[in-house]
Amino acid sequence: MAEKTATQRIDFNELKSGGFIKQNQKDLFTVRLKVPGGRITPDKMMKIAEVAKKYSRMGYCHLSFRQSVEIIGVHIDDFDTVVKELAAVGQKIASCGPRVRVPTACGGCEYNPNGxxxxxxxxxxxxxxxxxxPCPHKFKMGFSGCPIDCTRTREMDLGFQGVVYPVWGKDLCNGCTLCAKAxxxxxxVPDKEGRPIFDESKCVYCGDCIRACPTxxxxxxxxxxxxxxxxxxxxxxxxxxxxxxxxPDNKVDxxxxxxxxxxxxxGKPKERIGSCIDRVGLEKFKKEVVGAFLKA
Amino acid sequence: MVNEEKIIPDDKIDLRGVLCPINFVKTKLKLEMMDAGQVLEVILDDGEPLRSVPRSIKEEGHKIIKVENIENAYRLLIRKA
Known part of the structure; x- marks a missing residue:
């Protein structure tokens, strides 16, 4: 009996949705692992290392641009074992193809002072x-904690970036002008007494003034x-x-x-949401999606 | 201004020409040697140092009680928490 080819054994489209990506090498696949926001525990890292050492036939991992860990060169016959071994620490497989992808995020406000x-x-x-x-095409989301925008939400199909609205009260102000410096x-811009004149049209809502203010x-x-x-x-x-x-935070979902x-x-098949917006008009999106959130 | 009348600093550190974040670390170490309630005078360059150091001092819980422009630099008085 002739050996079955990989194509006969496996539905490649099905595989692709599961985060198994076909490589140049016969029967070898990249296994893309889910790391939402790029945060991963040492236990998961150790397990991934262990699995990669055993099952990567090319001997390395790749850190994807979207914060996933990819095990390169996994043989098609090892899929089940790889999935099972990773599941022992709760490590799941990511996705590819026309669907909602794993969201990316910056390091986080727990330890970053700008967050x-x-x-x-x-x-x-x-x-x-x-x-x-499933979507017409890929759909990528990202979260940045502040206007420095490390996650590059401007490149996302849907991006969220943290903002804070500053207000100033004259009673506590001592005219030190550190806010203007910050x-x-x-x-x-400070006035003659050092009190701030705020021009909201220039504000990016980063909160540097709030953090700088000593009083x-x-x-x-x-x-x-x-x-x-x-x-x-x-x-x-x-x-x-x-x-x-x-x-508001509770309206993101x-x-x-x-x-x-x-x-x-x-969206048409193979059309990203940005191209779709270009075709049907941003006003349509604003009216049909954003409108409901304006009074929130 | 809080107690505008002459506050005499208990210690001084001139950080002109010292870059971030060394200027903050030096301030922090100096403050560690002092007692709570004592006042440290810090001289900082304008620009990045003045943007970053006061903010970090505030995050550490100390109080900036005076900010003063002196030639090409700034003089801060910090009350240790």
Missing amino acids: IMDTQSKALEVDEKFFGI CQEGAI DAWKDKKKGWLVRTGGKHGRHPREANEVLNFL DFVAATVKWYKEN
Whole structure:
């Protein structure tokens, strides 16, 4: 009996959705592992290392651009064992193809002094609810905790970036002008007494003034997410459109659900949401998705 | 301003020409040698040092009680927490 070929044994499209990506080498695949937000425990890292050492026939891993760990050169016959061994520490396989991907996130507000919003817990939450949902094309999300935007939400199909709205109270101000020094946008200029004149049109809502103020005269009035849609990289990069500012933290899931629903209804096969927006118009997206969140 | 009248610092450190984050670390070490409530005078360059150091001092819980522009630099008085 002739040996079955890999194509007969396995449905490649099915494999692709499961995060097994065909390689140049016959019967070898890249196994893409799910690392939402790029945060991973040492236990998982050790298990991945152990599995990779045993089953990578090429002897290495690759850190993907979207924070996944990929085991390179896994033989098709080892799939089941690899999945089972990784599951022992709760390590899951990621996805590829036309569906909602694993969200990326910056390091996190627990230890980064610039952090405004909790990107790590939000990335986990969104991954839990939306991972793998089939779409017209790939759908990538990312979370940045502050306007430095390490996660590059401008390149995401749907990106969320932390923002904080500063308010100043004259009673606590001692006119030290440190806020004006701290502001990198020129949005704060001191008057003759050293008191700040705030130009909101220049403000990026980073909160540097609040952190710099020694007397707590600057406070945060509210925090939330700046939402960007329609970004992508690849052959034809497109910068995302800013569609909403100060989305409350507890509305993120609803916004993702509404956007994915709209994309599935409006997107053509193989069309990213950004191209779809270019075709049907940003106003349509704003009216049908963003509108419901404006009064939030 | 809080107690505008002459506050005499208990110690001084001139950090002109010292880059981030060494300037903050030196401030921190100096403060560690002092008692709670004592005042440290710090001289910082304008720009990045003045943007970063006061903020880090605040995060450590100390109080900046005075900020003063002196020639091409800034003089801060910090009360140790």
